[in-house]
Amino acid sequence: MPPTSKPLQKLGFLTIGLFDEADPRRGHESTLEIIELGERLGFDSAWVRHRHLQYGISSPVAVLAAASQRTSRIELGTAVIPLGWENPLRLAEDLATVDILSGGRLNPGISVGPPMHYDHVKQALYPDTADIEDFSYERVRRLLDCVRGKPATDFSGVKGFEVFSNRVQPHSPGLGRRMWYGGGSLRSAQWAGEHGMNLLTSSVVKAEESEDFAEVQLSHIRTFRAHHPDGERARVSQGLVVVPTDSASPEQRAKYEAYAAKRLPRTAAPQGPARMMFAPDLVGPSEQIAEQLHAHVAFREVDEVAFALPFTFEHEDYVQILTDIATRLGPALGWQPAG
Structure with a gap:
């Protein structure tokens, strides 16, 4: 291990939870089985993606509520819930409820901005307020206030036979420090740091200071920590797509390599008006992937990861990938399984 690399302290994975519309x-059962497998393999965290009007998990909080009853140790996260689809107060109630049920293992990751394809969905989502909805960081602040126990109403007390609270119930005291922001820009990194959140940085960033993905990601991490009350101790999780092939069959290896090759051209230069940059998928033996990660300047800045599983693979592929990550790649990065 190069002297500039830290031993990896927390190893997690992220899955999209695809399903067939006919079944x-x-x-959803496959996703829950994968989370259970992750706990048995010693992973520290399991994260689920969020997809609306698609064939992926549309209600990650509900899925993680189920997962909380089928696991006992592994942390459960969302990466990420797009707040444009949510009412912050109602979401805070759901998050706190699942956190209580899980014994304090929930790690909600969120992001802001208008819902995807907003012009097509706004009449169904916000028929009366579509043109005045606020999709800025203010929406995150409202959620944080509710989760952290600030008053949500100016009324509390007893009315008739019912007792009312002025803050979201249930209140889960530790949840406020386990809120994550999924950011891909300097502005998001700074905002998340200033508001005491944790930072999820993925395989997508905005090319602002450079066209080198790792250097851009590094600048986001350092900006976040420079503005966070915890400074260098502020939590950052890196979420690259990582596919070890140690125990894969020849057919699986061919499929994985074809998947990565199809996605590689988009990594050559910033994409679209927003100048988004994509990291190449890392596919190969664990020893090779470990060397690539140790050479990644942003990876060397973190001590926890949530490696993303590819979108379109089969259940048995995910079993093989997770097993290789836990038994081969993780130890090559200095990680030890939990429990």
């Missing part, structure tokens, strides 16, 4: 239960 949605099977896909």
Whole structure:
């Protein structure tokens, strides 16, 4: 291990939870089985993606509520819930409820901005307020205030036979420090730091100071910590797409390599008006991937990761990938399994 690399302290994974429209239960059950497998393999965290009007998990909080009853140790996260689809007060109630049920293991990751394809969905989502909805960081602040126990109403006390609280109930005291922001820009990194959140940085960033992905990601991490009350101790999780092939069959290796090759051209230069940059997928033996990660300047700045599983693979592929990550890649990065 190069002297500039820290031993990896926390190892997690992220899954999209795809399902067949004709049999949605099977896909959701597969996601829960993968989370259970992650706990058995010693992973520190399992994260689920969020997809609206698609064939992926549309209600990650509900899925993680189920996962909380089928696991006992592994942390459960969302990466990420787009707040443009949510009412912050109602979401705070759901998050606190699942955190209580899980024994304090929930790690909610969120982001802001208008819902995807907003012009097509706004009449269904916000028929009366579509043109005045606020999709700025203010929406995050409202959620944080509710989660952290600030008053949500000016009324509390007893009315008739019912007792009312002026803050969201249940209140889960530790949840406020386990809120994550999924950011890909300097502005998001700074805002998250200033508001005491944790930072999820993924395989997508905005090319602002450079066209080198790792250097851009490094600048986001350092900006975040420079503005966070905890400074260098502020939590950052890196979420690259990582696919070890140690125990893969020849057919699986061919599929994984074809998947990465198809996605590689988009990594050559910033994409679109927003100048978004994508990291190449890392596919190969664990020893090779470990060397690539140790050479990644942003990876060397963190001590926890949530490696993203590819979108379109089969259940048995995810079993092989997770097993290789836990038994081969993780130890090559200095990680030890939990429990």
